[in-house]
Amino acid sequence: MLFDLRPKQRREDIFDRKKEFEELERSVSTYPMTLLLGIRRVGKSSVLRAYLSGNPGILIDCRELYAESGHITKEDLIRELQSKGNLLQRILSKFKVSLDLKFLNLEPKEASLREIFRELNEIGEKTGRFIIAFDEAQYLRFYGSRGGKELLALFAHAYDTLPNMRLILTGSEVGLLHDFLGIADYESPLYGRIAGEVYVEPFTPEVSREFLKTGFEEAGINVSENIINSTVKTLDGIPGWLVLFGVEYLGSRDFEKAIGRTLETARGLILGELRELEMRTPRYVEILRAIALGYNRWSILRDYLEVKGVRTPEPRLYELLKNLRKMGWITEKNGTYQLMDPLTKIALLD
Numbered sequence: 001m002l003f004d005l006r007p008k009q010r011r012e013d014i015f016d017r018k019k020e021f022e023e024l025e026r027s028v029s030t031y032p033m034t035l036l037l038g039i040r041r042v043g044k045s046s047v048l049r050a051y052l053s054g055n056p057g058i059l060i061d062c063r064e065l066y067a068e069s070g071h072i073t074k075e076d077l078i079r080e081l082q083s084k085g086n087l088l089q090r091i092l093s094k095f096k097v098s099l100d101l102k103f104l105n106l107e108p109k110e111a112s113l114r115e116i117f118r119e120l121n122e123i124g125e126k127t128g129r130f131i132i133a134f135d136e137a138q139y140l141r142f143y144g145s146r147g148g149k150e151l152l153a154l155f156a157h158a159y160d161t162l163p164n165m166r167l168i169l170t171g172s173e174v175g176l177l178h179d180f181l182g183i184a185d186y187e188s189p190l191y192g193r194i195a196g197e198v199y200v201e202p203f204t205p206e207v208s209r210e211f212l213k214t215g216f217e218e219a220g221i222n223v224s225e226n227i228i229n230s231t232v233k234t235l236d237g238i239p240g241w242l243v244l245f246g247v248e249y250l251g252s253r254d255f256e257k258a259i260g261r262t263l264e265t266a267r268g269l270i271l272g273e274l275r276e277l278e279m280r281t282p283r284y285v286e287i288l289r290a291i292a293l294g295y296n297r298w299s300i301l302r303d304y305l306e307v308k309g310v311r312t313p314e315p316r317l318y319e320l321l322k323n324l325r326k327m328g329w330i331t332e333k334n335g336t337y338q339l340m341d342p343l344t345k346i347a348l349l350d
């Protein structure tokens with residue numbers, strides 16, 4: 001069912017993405033570590049979950065782990081891994097493997113992550129490979145007291161010595177994830193380990209239209225070409241918003257109402273994300289608002305901020321824009337900044 005608001009779990013519930021699945025498979029076969037990248041709501045978790053439904057592995061939701069207390073401890077992570085016990089038993093029985101996973105019965109304080117990884121690699125020895133996926137892995141920088149360094153060392157260890165283990169890390173904040181992993185940073189434990197990268201892009205207008213049509217067909221209702229076109233024009237190609245519209249339209253059968261409610265919900269979600277961003281510095285949101293208003297080139301952006309009384313020295317502005325790019329809020333092309341998700345505008349401009 002396409003018009004379902006949760007991340008999809010099964011391959012057959014995912015529209016399109018044939019290329020992404022192929023690239024993911026190729027990368028996982030080639031590299032010990034794969035990054036699955038793309039902006040919020042584009043479908044990373046869906047692709048990942050569906051991929052894992054056909055492969056032995058487990059998924060850790062880093063954002064959820066982080067949200068519980070604002071940081072992630074070793075015990076949190078171990079408890080999370082232990083909570084996958086039933087799934088692990090199902091994998092063992094599916095592959096007719098008998099293996100005593102000792103870590104499942106240890107107190108989190110007593111257990112060691114290296115030992116757990118070794119045991120999971122052992123499953124991989126029997127099944128061909130074992131995948132540990134960390135969804136929204138940029139949140140792992142809040143692991144432990146050293147910005148996640150201990151975890152990076154663990155990943156490096158797995159990369160080098162556990163031949164049947166595969167890591168998949170997803171990230172909405174692509175640049176932050178790159179910075180965190182530090183593959184090109186000689187001070188990072190992961191320095192020099194090449195990771196495969198798979199990008200999940202928003203749908204093209206053509207695919208977006210097909211997506212909506214297929215969703216409505218599935219639901220057995222007829223929707224005019226006009227409605228399909230207007231929806232794609234308003235919402236662009238981010239599957240999360242298209243699904244939301246689909247669900248709303250199925251509920252009301254009224255285009256104006258459905259699009260209104262979709263934008264309202266999108267606005268609420270984005271406002272929440274902007275608030276999180278604002279806590280880092282309010283300047284981020286001022287800059288995004290300026291870009292939304294069309295002040296989208298370096299010099300007019302700088303002048304706009306000055307007129308608004310938001311004093312930002314040039315090197316600082318440069319830094320802030322770079323960070324906004326890294327966090328996936330904006331793109332830059334030929335000196336012009338653009339919002340990555342056009343719907344961010346409605347949250348910024350009222």
Ligand code: ADP
Nearest residue numbers: 005006014015040041042043044045046239240
């Ligand atoms: P991300 O993890 O990138 O933020 P999700 O996987 O959570 O994105 O997807 C956001 C929403 O869009 C979910 O409701 C999901 O069901 C839907 N979705 C994303 N991609 C697809 C797809 N290819 N086919 C069907 N639904 C999708």
Ligand code: MG
Nearest residue numbers: 044045046135
């Ligand atoms: Mg996700």
